[in-house]
Amino acid sequence: MNTTDPAFESRLKDSAVATEALLVSLLSDQTLPDEVTRPAHLMAAMRHGSLNGGKRLRPFLLRESALLLGGNEQAAMRIGAALECLHCYSLIHDDLPAMDDDDLRRGQPTVHRAFDEATAILAGDSLLTYAFDIIAAPETALPDRAKTELVLALARAAGSGGMVGGQALDLAAEKSAPDEAGITTLQAMKTGALIRFACEAGAIIAGADQEHRQRLRKFGQVIGLAFQLADDLLDITSDAETMGKATGKDAARGKGTLVAMHGTGWAEEKLDALTAEAVDLLAPYGEKAFILQQTARFIASRQN
Numbered sequence: 001m002n003t004t005d006p007a008f009e010s011r012l013k014d015s016a017v018a019t020e021a022l023l024v025s026l027l028s029d030q031t032l033p034d035e036v037t038r039p040a041h042l043m044a045a046m047r048h049g050s051l052n053g054g055k056r057l058r059p060f061l062l063r064e065s066a067l068l069l070g071g072n073e074q075a076a077m078r079i080g081a082a083l084e085c086l087h088c089y090s091l092i093h094d095d096l097p098a099m100d101d102d103d104l105r106r107g108q109p110t111v112h113r114a115f116d117e118a119t120a121i122l123a124g125d126s127l128l129t130y131a132f133d134i135i136a137a138p139e140t141a142l143p144d145r146a147k148t149e150l151v152l153a154l155a156r157a158a159g160s161g162g163m164v165g166g167q168a169l170d171l172a173a174e175k176s177a178p179d180e181a182g183i184t185t186l187q188a189m190k191t192g193a194l195i196r197f198a199c200e201a202g203a204i205i206a207g208a209d210q211e212h213r214q215r216l217r218k219f220g221q222v223i224g225l226a227f228q229l230a231d232d233l234l235d236i237t238s239d240a241e242t243m244g245k246a247t248g249k250d251a252a253r254g255k256g257t258l259v260a261m262h263g264t265g266w267a268e269e270k271l272d273a274l275t276a277e278a279v280d281l282l283a284p285y286g287e288k289a290f291i292l293q294q295t296a297r298f299i300a301s302r303q304n
């Protein structure tokens with residue numbers, strides 16, 4: 001399945017450019033009150049780990065979910081930037097020697113390679129905390145109640161019952177292979193929780209009622225599973241392309257996934273089914289949901 005929709009592709013690109021610009025501004029030295037000192041090398045490491053060409057998919061989902069329900073675009077951009085800071089922290093920490101021990105991320109040296117391990121840990125820590133700063137800051141034009149709901153939802157999506165918990169389960173899975181239900185839970189937490197938050201946050205920003213909020217949350221949950229399945233398929237394809245050059249670590253990456261368990265044919269059918277489910281979930285919104293429905297198709301067909 002492919003989107004091949006130039007209007008969609010250019011909207012996604014414009015959103016990524018706008019998110020990049022906002023992140024540049026938020027990570028400049030001028031953003032916090034004058035009395036706050038931020039060490040230059042720490043700021044440089046934070047920038048290195050976040051201003052380096054990510055797809056900015058989560059901010060896009062968040063903005064489009066907010067716009068679908070009539071939410072404020074500028075506020076959605078700021079919450080999207082906060083979410084991206086938190087996502088980048090997870091990538092910096094995931095690359096550390098104690099985790100995946102990767103040398104490259106988005107085609108550039110990982111933060112611990114470009115700086116050092118301690119600085120990478122701290123850069124991740126400060127991107128994580130900065131996410132909550134951005135949400136609560138006076139510049140974020142949202143009612144206090146919406147800010148509190150966003151802080152709570154993001155803390156739950158990112159913490160021990162969400163992304164970090166999923167990472168812990170993933171590390172444990174290296175010793176005791178989980179079954180299909182275990183893999184699905186792990187992936188829904190590790191990768192799915194932030195994607196689900198992106199969609200639910202749009203509803204919170206728009207002040208939508210529980211029915212809309214649950215619908216967007218479910219949409220996020222379904223495309224989150226599709227995102228991970230597409231990622232696992234891409235890993236297998238890239239391993240096949242680099243056959244003979246793969247390291248032991250590369251070979252281990254494909255293991256413990258639903259693709260390894262059921263094969264690529266099953267995974268492609270499952271991706272189609274998840275995409276159809278996601279598209280159906282937004283059918284009640286009619287034409288207004290087209291961009292988010294295209295995003296679901298894009299996630300299933302993405303090539304990087």
Ligand code: GRG
Nearest residue numbers: 054055056057090093094163164167190191231
């Ligand atoms: C270490 C706290 C902690 C958590 C790590 C998200 C995660 C948990 C690890 C990332 C490992 C990984 C590569 C998972 C596959 C799915 C994924 C999150 C890919 C990266 O997200 P993209 O494709 O990346 O949106 P860009 O670079 O576009 O932002």
